[in-house]
Amino acid sequence: MNNHPVSIDRPWEAESQTAFLQKSGHGYRVGIPEKKNFFKEFSFAFRETFFHDDPLYHYKDQPRRKQFWLGLQSFFPILGWGRHYNLKKFKGDLLAGLTIASLCIPQDIGYAKLANVPPNNGLYTSFVPPLVYAAMGSSRDIAIGPVAVVSLLLGELLKHEINPKKHPEEYLHLAFTATFFAGITQVALGFLRLGFLVEFLSHAAVVGFMAGAAITIGLQQLKGLLGIKNFTTNTDIVSVMHSVFSNAHHGWNWQTVVIGMSFLVFLLTAKYIAYRNHKFFWLVAVAPLTSVIVGTFCVYITRVDKDGVNIVRHLDKGINSSSVYKIYWSGPYLVKGAKIGILTGIIGLTEAIAIGRTFATLKGYQIDGNKEMMALGVTNIMGSMTSCIVATGSFSRSAVNFMAGCKTAMSNIVMSLVVLLTLLLITPLFKYTPNAVIAAIIINAVVGLIDIKAAARIWKVDKLDFLALLGAFFGVIFKSVEVGLLIAVMLSIGKILFQVTRPKTALFGNLPRTNIYRNVEQYPEAVRVPGVLIIRVDSAIYFSNSNYLKERILRWLRDEEDLNKEHGLPRNQHLVLEMSAVTDIDTSGILELEELLKALKKLYVQLELANPGPLIMDKFLAANYVELIGPEHIFLSVDDAVAYCTSKFKATENT
């Protein structure tokens, strides 16, 4: 905290100050950028913040008709790629669409369970949302539908408000309300160009969060896999394991265990084969549907459901009904639904954008984050009105989509049509599907969310990042998804703040026979200049670090003086601050630099500044710091500053 009641007040003499700035050996002065007025400065910052991607670039110098067409196309990319669509592309999309459809049907049923809604609503979510997204989205590879993590989060949050067993109708209405607001949130973030808020979740935190969520979801499946009836409603690992083991003696159903385990082994084996040999990737897609068919058939024949094997049971024929009037448009549930929607909407976005970007990079095309958000938002708004829960891009299905050779968002349309046919014709058959098979399929799907390679890489590159990963991971598995998410966000932001609070400083030395100065720790060849201490500050100087930096610089000086005394070297008479990396300074920073100047004066050390940037010079002038330090002590480069110092030494020697 830097509060100075006594403020320094000098006349505003920018012109006279700059005239005295030192010229370098080659005749250059430290540059003063043109004075921008406040409005210009503000509009520049505003543009960089919200419109850094220059969205109107493509409209420049185009006739009005073309501009309209481009505008329409930017909202409905299908108008763009649809015109060049051909049979060859359709072949790829058809195959990919059929593959992801076979994958999504059993997953949908399982994810609906995670969200505590009837399995029908899971399937509905794979019908309408993919169609809307196909028209509006710009990713060619993403597969839209319900996903594990978002469904789990949705289910957990909704459960706190309404008991899904006691009031299933109200619960479902709240789910649609949340879905509606998830969509609104996504559209709003995109429209207000606040997409960058999503970036406040660091890569490491997301890896940890996803792994934790995968394990939590996997643990939830133990209920279905082991046929436990009295399962805990908590999701943390302690409650779940307690629930599992306290039921071990009489709560498990052996027929269920046999079915579940054998299909799980089958699915994991298929995955392993596909992983070892990419030619067999279709196994990943086909195995789940095969499991469902075989499992259902077995139960239908043997009727083990009468022996306690749980089956899906409730699954109706028919497509999505309108749910416009089921959304809470008023009352206390409106607010609650909105809150849940905002959270699930943001998590959904995070996942969709990550997937979209990854595959766009692999194929070498660009996706526009803000537009993607709007597309996904409209998708969810339409979904909420047609009995769907929150939809987003699925990691596992998008990867399969990509590997199966999808070309455009048409594969989503194909998938959607297959789901439509399923809903119209064969859903009743799924009634006999054992829950254990669904559980096995979900466990198999979420295993892919645990990215051990990424975690290892993070450990190798950045230990602090790894800490954020662990925090999010343990938060999810030991407490709950929300807590893990909160920890992930807090650690991500905390890390930034920490780095800004304790920036690095380094001692600089000269590389012999050059005019280059570098960090002596990085370049052992660099030698110090006698009598001149060169310190580089590696960060913008803000209120949060200005006092630390001042004290750290004084400590450098003290420690170096101790060394000089020890070795009988001359004391440092000049302290050169290398300011290349000081990209900005605020009022607190300038106040601390003033104090540094005073403190150094007491020690008979002269402060010299090398290479201050445009923003710094601007603020130094505004705050009269240039006059305070003396313009002759501001240099274009460290080399110039050192030349000045040594010339002073010589002058003293001669007198």
Add this chain to the structure above:
Amino acid sequence: MNNHPVSIDRPWEAESQTAFLQKSGHGYRVGIPEKKNFFKEFSFAFRETFFHDDPLYHYKDQPRRKQFWLGLQSFFPILGWGRHYNLKKFKGDLLAGLTIASLCIPQDIGYAKLANVPPNNGLYTSFVPPLVYAAMGSSRDIAIGPVAVVSLLLGELLKHEINPKKHPEEYLHLAFTATFFAGITQVALGFLRLGFLVEFLSHAAVVGFMAGAAITIGLQQLKGLLGIKNFTTNTDIVSVMHSVFSNAHHGWNWQTVVIGMSFLVFLLTAKYIAYRNHKFFWLVAVAPLTSVIVGTFCVYITRVDKDGVNIVRHLDKGINSSSVYKIYWSGPYLVKGAKIGILTGIIGLTEAIAIGRTFATLKGYQIDGNKEMMALGVTNIMGSMTSCIVATGSFSRSAVNFMAGCKTAMSNIVMSLVVLLTLLLITPLFKYTPNAVIAAIIINAVVGLIDIKAAARIWKVDKLDFLALLGAFFGVIFKSVEVGLLIAVMLSIGKILFQVTRPKTALFGNLPRTNIYRNVEQYPEAVRVPGVLIIRVDSAIYFSNSNYLKERILRWLRDEEDLNKEHGLPRNQHLVLEMSAVTDIDTSGILELEELLKALKKLYVQLELANPGPLIMDKFLAANYVELIGPEHIFLSVDDAVAYCTSKFKATENT
């Protein structure tokens, strides 16, 4: 968000990678710092975060006996300065002590009112805490006691829990509990060396917050100044003004108004004279006590209190009684008191440290933030056990203390003894002091908290800082002190996050006849190198900005290409990233640099890196980025990189 399920996996070959790093013209390679092990790295970061001031420096190479003595002295600085204390110093301290005593007595009564406690407790707080601080504190100029902002905050927060009119006893107990925990908080922050947390309130936010609090406090005094009986309990400006004007017809007491206004004019005149001529600074100190004496005498003679002029009334003789058993050691009020204590403790710290630092800089001595916190914490713990409310350093009294020529903390002891005599002998006389006079004194005192000069300077230097100031200011006056504080913290942190999210990038050019490259906006003399685009990134590359930076760099390239086409210049075949200011990079940052590399390859542009720092090289090696980009594309300086590019051009021309 940067989540990449497909991660790049290559063998770990740091050695072989570095062997291919380019040598500069002078024979230097980009330096690779020594590999630190994890523990060493962690302990270094830990030391810099919590022990950056190297607190054990003075103990090094000292005999054990001396070390013990130094240790004791560091907790009780009085043992240090006390040994060299002499009569000359005492003269200064005596005068200063008497001056601040005359100032503190009426202020204490007023601040007790702000905290809704009896005036006695205000006076008590100027007796015990200054004594404790004098023994333990390291500031020589600070004047300890109750202060306006903290008392107001304390009163507001306590009022939410217990009604001070209905349950005055319980309210007082909760106040002591809060004071106790304020002390505990301060000791804990100091002991855990978390003092830097206080720095997360930016200078600008504090200026705004203080000004807002001063106006709020001033508005509260309208009750006493105008003699309004039915005054609002809210503190926002709208409620207060409504209360004032709705009472205008029959709620004001004309005698009170006359007394209040005349003394206010007297006080402000005295202040103005002292401000114009520093020789008369004693007027500032003497005027309040004079007002109290004259005001009290007038009321005592005329007995206008019977005509509705409010007087202090309840003020008992005698010194602080023990309040150890009045603190809530259990029950729900323990937790509530602790919460209030934490908040007021932190605000108290902020004020004390700001004052301590300011005057230490003026006189040229150092104060240790963490030790100050412990001293202040013990002060408040002792205070809470002797019927005191939260004490800290007062802006107005410390300034007077300084100007009156205090030499050591002895002036606090003198003040404390004067308050003791007052409590023992003359408190009953204050019973007749009109509240209007106290109100005038407080208004006069808080006017100094509005630092218009500082605000003007902030506006000149940094517009974003000014926005934080306004936010805190309006938050306090239109809502409440807590809300203003919350806004201040959020804006301070938000500003850091914003700067980290949208860092600056700049185009670089060569200063003719030198090997120096600088920002072309700052140095109009700098010329671009044909075919080579040089871009400097002005920030560490983290998850929060990595995607933006990638896109911004690609946009620079696109815009420059457009210009090149327009002017018929050759296209850019190389993109040099000047990395001097890139002080750190995390996993997300490296992932985005990988993507940048891919995107540039598609455009047939070669990426070159100039002057990566030690941390960057370390992480590049760990993540195998050096191998990916090719070690021959990493250079010591921009000059080397440009030399490489132009040599490539020549090679192409010759073939």
